[in-house]
Amino acid sequence: MQKIEVDRVVREMLPYLNNQQLMRLKTVLSSLTDTTIRNEMDDNEVLLERYFAAKRTEGCSEKSLKYYKATLTKVLAAIGKNAKEIVTDELRDYLTNYQAVHASSKVTIDNIRRIMSSFFSWLEDEDYIVKSPVRRIHKVKVSTTVKETYSDEELEKLRDSCTQMRDLAMIDFLASTGIRVGELVLLNREDIDFQERECVVFGKGNKERIAYFDARSKLHLQKYLNSRDDSEPALFVSLNKNRTRLTIGGVESRLKTLGQKVGIVRVYPHKFRRTLATTAIDKGMPIEQLQQLLGHKRIDTTLHYAMVKQQNVKIAHRKYIG
Known part of the structure; x- marks a missing residue:
């Protein structure tokens, strides 16, 4: 089985399997040939370090990086799994529980969702995961309010x-x-x-x-x-x-x-x-x-x-x- 065929099979299975299952499928299919793929079990701390290094290279400010780190650390600690194994429902549950416990506004919840999306999209781009579990978590609708100005x-x-x-x-x-x-x-x-x-x-x-x-x-x-x-x-x-x-x-x-x-x-x-x-x-x-x-x-x-x-x-x- 050639690499192009492996990728086609994995794409076909995207709607039906989570990241952990997709990575396992890709490993099994690739093992039928001499194709090697990166499948090292990087822990969350290593993944975060690499992610922040990439964001820093893109010009992200240290203030923003500090906020991103605090947010993502809380998310990963609360779920208690390797980031590559996290599924959509676990992230949805985290957002729901966070809003209930902290009585957070919709703006705050969407900020957390946006940061999670950035991190998991980076994991996808870097081939740590096949697809981001945040793809199916849509932007939180926030009511528009008239902002204050000085007369x-x-x-x-x-x-x-x-x-x-x-x-x-x-x-x-x-x-x-x-x-x-x-x-x-x-x-x-x-x-x-x-x-x-x-x-x-x-x-x-x-x-x-x-x-x-x-x-x-x-x-x-x-x-x-x-x-x-x-x-x-x-x-x-x-x-x-x-x-x-x-x-x-x-x-x-x-x-x-x-x-x-x-x-x-x-x-x-x-x-x-x-x-x-x-x-x-x-x-x-x-x-x-x-x-x-x-x-x-x-x-x-x-x-x-x-x-x-x-x-x-x-x-x-x-x-x-x-």
Whole structure:
């Protein structure tokens, strides 16, 4: 029996056998010839190490890898089998039990499913298994909710609440650039080009892109930087005497405090990013340009950020439909 015939038989049996059975079938069929296949019993730890090495080579960030590792380790420990022997029903049961025990949202469950799919698809691509057991576990349907954005009035209230030049510059900068808070705290003074009103930021996966800010941000940022007497290279620093680089937690805490002063319940950095995306769409910015501005790899992600206002839908209907 030739290798091509072995593969054809295995493909024909895909709907009827699990991975363990398929691998056994392939081994038996191949033994009829001198064909050798990789069938070493790699334990889960070795498989995970090889998987993460591959993801790291693809440019996956260490933060994402840490999340993937924690998730996959829990899955494999709970099922208690070699990854090459796990079947679809065992993964389904894990997701069901996890949701019941942790009262997790559908988004969380789908994130776990997505990570499992990545791992088992890699096992399939690398010929450790014949087919991924996650193939038949479909994406979890998540209800679409209208995401929060700042109104023009709320933004003005936040600006009015600022008693420190740093806070005003920070709010204007977040509102006009739409950058992530993690990107904000990594910026240095030398990264800012005031002439062109732009800066270079490093996004997810250490991807570099250009972000732009408006004239108001430029003026307030220049005033803030001119008022500083420290040598810290960071664009934004703490207000204490040490003047250390501002952290993500520091930004979140400060914005929350400013919001409480003017009675705005939920004030957080990412809301500025969503507000910029929604405003840009409402004013007619092409979605492809907005994708570039926000640094999204997939345009679907950009569409999740940009929530079109209902009033504009009404106006558009009257304009195009009548």
